[in-house]
Amino acid sequence: MSAKTRLRIVGGALHDPANGVDGEERDVCIEDGRVVASLPDGAPTLDARGMVVMPGGVDIHAHFASSSCNHARRLIPEEHAADPASPPRLLDGESRSGSGGTVPSTFTTGYRYAGLGYTTAFDAAVAPLLARHSHAELDDTPCVDAGIFALMGNDEYLLRQIERGERERARDYAAWLLGAAGAYAVKIVNPGGIEAWKAGQRNVTGLDDEVSGRKVTPRAILEALTDAANQLGLPHPVHIHCNNLGVVGNAATTLASMETLAGRRAHFTHLQFHCYGGEPGKGWASAAAKVIEYVNAHPEVSVDVGQVMFGPAMTITADAPVEYLLHQSSGRRWTNIDIELESGCGIVPLTYKEKTAVSALQWVVGLELFLLSQDPWRVVLSTDHPNGGSFLSYPALIQLLMDRAVRDDRLKQVNQRFLAGSALADGLAREYTLNEIAIVTRAGPARLLGLQAKGQLGVGADADVTIYSRDPDIARMFSTPRYVVKGGTLIVEEGQLRRAPAGRRLRLAPGYDDAVVRDLRKHFEAYSSVSFDNYPVRDLRDAPLVIGRTA
Amino acid sequence: MLQSVTCLGCGCGCDDLTVRVRDGRIAELSPPCPVARQWFGDGSVPREIRTDGQSTTVEQAVEAAAALLSGAEHPVVIIAPDLTTRAQCIAIAVADALRAEVDGTTSDSAAAGMLVAQRRGRAAASLGEIKNRADMVLFWAVDPRERYPRYLERYAAAESATHVRSRRFVSVSVGDDRGPEPAELAAQFAPGEEVDALAIIQATLRGRRPGELPPRLQPAVAIAERLLQGKYIAVVHDAEALGAGRDPQRVEGLLALTQLLNGPTRAALSSLRAGGNRSGAEAALTWQTGYPMRVSFREGHPHYHAGRAGLERLGSDGADALLVAGSVAPLDHPALALGRIPAVVIGPRASAMAGARVAIDTGVAGIHEAGTGYRMDEVPLPLTSLLEHPRGAAATLGLLLSVLRRRAEAKPG
Ligand code: SF4
Ligand SMILES: [Zn+2]
DSSP: OOTTSEEEEEEEEEEEGGGTEEEEEEEEEEETTEEESOOOTTOOEEEOTTEEEEEOEEEEEEOOSSHHHHHHHHTOHHHHHHSEEOOOOOSSSOOOOEEOSSSOOHHHHHHHHHHTTEEEEEEEEEOGGGHHHHHHHHHTOOSSEEEEEEEESSOHHHHHHHHTTOHHHHHHHHHHHHHHHTOSEEEEESTTHHHHHHTTSOOOOSTTOOSTTSSOOHHHHHHHHHHHHHHTTOSSOOEEEOSSTTOTTTHHHHHHHHHHTTTSOEEEOSGGGGOEEEETTTEEEEOHHHHHHHHHHOTTEEEEOOOOOSEEEEEEESOHHHHHHHHHHHOOOEEEEEETTTEEEEEEEEEEOTTSHHHHHHHHHHHHHHHHOSOGGGEEOOOTBTTSSOGGGHHHHHHHHHOHHHHHHHHHHSOOTTOTTOHHHHOOOOOOOHHHHHIIIIIHHHHHTTOTTSSOOSTTSBOOEEEEEOOSSHHHHHHSOSEEEETTEEEEETTEEOOOOOOOBOOBOOOOOTHHHHHHHHHHHHHOSSOGGGSSOOSOSSOOBOTTSOO | OEEEEOOOSSTTOOOOEEEEEETTEEEEEESOOHHHHHHHTTSOOOOOEEETTEEOOHHHHHHHHHHHHHTOSSEEEEEOTTSOHHHHHHHHHHHHHHTOEEEOOOOHHHHHHHHHHHHHEEEEEOHHHHHHHOSEEEEESOOTTTTSTTHIIIIITOSOOSSOSOOEEEEEEETTBOOOSSOSEEEEEOGGGHHHHHHHHHHHHTTOOOOSOOGGGTHHHHHHHHHTTOSEEEEEEETTOOOTTOOTTHHHHHHHHHHHHBTTBEEEEEEEOOSSSHHHHHHHHHHHHSOSSOEEOTTSSOEEOTTSOHHHHHTSTTOOEEEEESOOGGGGSGGGOGGGSOEEEEETTGGGSTTOSEEEEOOOBTTTBOEEEEOTTSOEEEEOOOSOOSOOHHHHHHHHHHHHHHHHHHSOO
């Protein structure tokens, strides 16, 4: 019998917060890739007694399948040499070697996500021009159901529509672009700032700056795209990387962005990088408490944290002006790729050191966001992989959240220079429960992504299940799940990857008024180096999801 | 008549061609481009399948290929640029399964540039960005019109642009490698001087006034000053330059110069690359292995042999079997005659390669086989199938891969 058809996971402590189950002993019955109410006697069983059972992990924001990631891979041959990955010993199917480091090769990425118990992941920054490349990488990234977010907010066509007050046209364009790129969500990166960088203006500094001499502001871009995503009824609202990333005192911009969009659904990503107080020249401070207070009070806002973890990282972002400054200050390798009519790309390898004052502050800010948040459903665990650290560091992060002793110990070792007055330095006693971890790593992100069959194990859910052996060392417990089931297939057994099926592609094709297509064709003919007919990605694996219905 | 056809004749990757097919042949191409005409020809390619010179079926040929390759101690896989990226990916999978050495056909000159970029990063742009923004273009020892016929018309000198109305050209010639004319500023350096000239340009950009310069290097200061007048500077060079006069340090100087211009102004290096899907092979190798070229799977995982090309390895290191995926011109060279090493060739015109033990003809990417191909700026483009061919390279390599897997599973242990 194939491993896929039926499986009864017996006797585990189930953490399924979406269905109100908090560690009670429950069986999970699986048939043909879905959770079912029951199975006939004699169905194969998996003994999970004494173990912890959760839905498969859902990564709402990472960088692992893009042209930018491929540029980053090229910058780190030493890291790859130091972390070679032999092919896993699979029971059947293709098994591939690869290399790891902060930006692993594609197959290795899929295997490592699976080995971590993550079964769904999104690449959060893809220039639509290069979407074809991302899909090719995803074709070679097994084990995870995956999708991409399409970069918008610095695109020539969009800026022109906003400048003219053509908000409906802007919405139609966003809809068309999602379909053309085979993308799942609208991603805004540094609205207007990338265009400013490319136009020689360096960057924008606030919500009301003009973008490269046009009558367009970051605020207008935020509003136009947030409304577009909400009016289109996208399963995930607009995914925002605010202006002024990594800049001292940037919490003011972050709060202003949130206030501008008050009352409208929006997701603010890697919030940690946007929660700094202090003043230029006078030093940094944490503004996490202030920002998370706003988030706590505004149910329409969701965030992921973008925790910094000490150790090697790779900064990869469309926010090219930030990477230029990082290169200037760190002196490290720097790649910048300007992407016509759409976006940019900057890459600098980086190491976060606990003895470095800014790194220590960033680490503290991230933890404060987690520990001061009142609604775990809206505060997702992420490291902005690999920007704040590799996804392989999620277990260590979970330990910091669940184990105050470990956290306080670590806190003593970090540079204290900018920590005066920070909530964490003053002592935060909170420890996340297993259920809260299940929320911030699967149930929450799945709900925020509108993936109704993910992040939960009710009847009809996708049979993506992760089973952990209990271990007082939380980091060890979460880094080596005992079993992982993906779409009903047992892929990890006794901590070993045994199968590596292809994942599903998660993408959308929203409707739009055809008039935008005629206008876009003219725009492409004048300015694009790619023919309009050749721009949309075709022949993708899996049909687009139907908006408004269960995946 | 087919429109918006992508051409892989050179790295420009123009995707605006109109192709008229008549009686199973390519009858007309427009706009007319001499290099494109050469690439497409009339589209006719052989359709044979041979083992040891005898015609056979694809199944038998693939079995023979698998036997030959899996029996080898040190197989080498060469991935040619006339394949779709998917076919190239499958060839890498074959190399992984065989624990072979694998390489694309990155030229020595392009490889040198790649290695420098790995060490220091780079500042680059998609070609449309050069079209839309470059108000100043520095041509370094290249006139693109010769080998990249439409580069100027489509990109660096395009008429329609979002951000520029007019452009200024600075043209540098090095030895016999002439920059284009006319140009607002032209300079000539001897091959032995160009690296010094690049260093002087950088020093000037850094605000350091070089002392007394020999007259032949003085134009470097003027070039630096002129570049600073640009808002967005495209630095154009031929990444495939092979001339005896080319200084291997040139590319380092150009990469450094372009990075440095980002500060006082904005700049991007545009590296001209030859035809076919060579950037696709480099991209696929990178995402599958972590390295863009010259990878060995001998230890069971990817290992980077950055120093030497796969083709060079054939003559040494005890390579005892060869898989060529696609067609590689240097292999027709007598010094590399395939007869010396048992070879399998799967790709366009395989049967025309003298000495291959197994030869399976397939269609050409973007002429017979649809898929994806990468432009010189690593923008992926769709490739269409204009003409029929009984076999695709991706499907045939996929067949080989599955036979190899079956054999490996059947092997005890
Ligand atoms: S310039 Fe190059 S890509 Fe463009 S049509 Fe000519 S050969 Fe083809
Ligand atoms: Zn990110």
